[in-house]
Amino acid sequence: MNAYLHCMSHTPLVGHVDPAREVLVEVDAMISDTRERIARFDPELIVLFGPDHYNGFFYDVMPAFCIGMAADAIGDFDTAAGPLDVPRTLAEACAKAVLDAGIDTAVSYRMQVDHAFAQPLELLLGGLQRCPVIPVFINSVAVPLPGFKRARLLGEAIGQWAASLNKRVLFLASGGLSHQPPVPELANVNARMADRLMGSGRQLPAEERQARQQRVIQAAKHFVEDPHSLHPLNPAWDQQFLDTLEQGRLNDLDGLSNDALSVLAGKSTHEVKTWVAAFGALSVFGPYQSAGRYYRPIPEWIAGFGALSAQPLPHTL
Template structure:
């Protein structure tokens, strides 16, 4: 029994609006180093915590948490499309264990996920189906959202389940740090967009999907020129967040209300809850240490971009 953790920001804009080449090289080196550590660890099971961006989950049914019993990536923004290799029996056992621990979690036997799930599997494991993977969705976008406390409890429950498997478990968390790209909101959406958020967005035409991609690209170009055109990035908060994870003080975040987080660092910053769930899962294995911390605000990607690894002290 052993565990390795890696949390990594994702971005739909990679390859579309990129930072300077030296920054890209720096990030590529960080990802390559993480990929090498993961390959050496040789995980027998991957547990991936990630959000969705109204590509697979919509307001027709919007769970706070969902365990994928079977899952497929849609391939948005040029990310890999295809089936994720989910071990059905283990995924069912995981969902049952979380429910028995008192955390309400949905299940999906036809989960659809987007770049938030696909990118870490591509970048860190070489593809969607190279390792058995249990995908765990966290609603980090659609109000009402779960609190930091509920996310922590979810992660701890998943971690206790994984700790009892006698396997080498890789825990991944996928999410941007401070950021607020142009994502529609139900309360202010026009009738067509409201219908898309209520579920018809599953069936976008190629033209609609291209237009959606172009809106994000245009917003990124404007943000590069004027970082008040969207909610500004908040490197100070991002560094504080990474400090909290490294110190093992995850419970400190319980006191941060959802509306306060949105005001401090942007409405999409709730994606850090995937990192919190991942570190809470790691903590279930025992005391941990962290390494390979990386952070850079990247306006071209409209995000604070970071990475952080962790493992139990016994490893």
């Protein structure tokens, strides 16, 4: 029985709006090091916590949490497309265990995921089907949102189940840290966009998807020129958050409200709840030690870009 964890920011802007070469080299080195450590761990199962950006989950039915029994990546922003290798029987058992633990989660036998799930599998594992993976969606943009406490409890429930498997389980989290790209909000859009957010956006025409992606690219370019054009990055909060995870003080985040987090670090910073869920899962295995901490604010990617790995201390569960 064993566990390993890695949390990492994602960005669809790689290759579209890139920082200076030395920053790219630095990020590539971090990813390469992480990939090697994951390869040494040799996971038998991945539990991947990720958000969505109105590509797979919409307001026709917007769950706080959803566990995928099967999943396909749409390939937005030139990320990998196609089916994930989801072990259906294990995913069903995971969902049952979570519900039995008192955490309400939806399930999906046709989960559609975007770069938030595809990018970490592509960068850290080499593809969508290199290892069996259970995708766990955490709503991070569509209000009303789950809070930190519920995300932590979700992770703990999944960790309890994973600890019973006698498998090497890798917990991955994708998203965060401080950032606020131009994601539409239901309360502030026209009727056509509201219809997209309510479900018609599942199958966007190619030209409309391209236009949507171009808006994000242009917003990133503008943000580099004018840091006040979007919600500013908050490196101080990002570093404090990483400290909290490293020190195992997950409960400290329970009292931080969604509104307060949005003001502190941007409305898309709620993606860090995937990190809290992953650390909640790892905490079940006992005290842990962290490694591979990385952080840099990268305005070209509209992101406080970070990464953090952890594993249980020896002689724990």
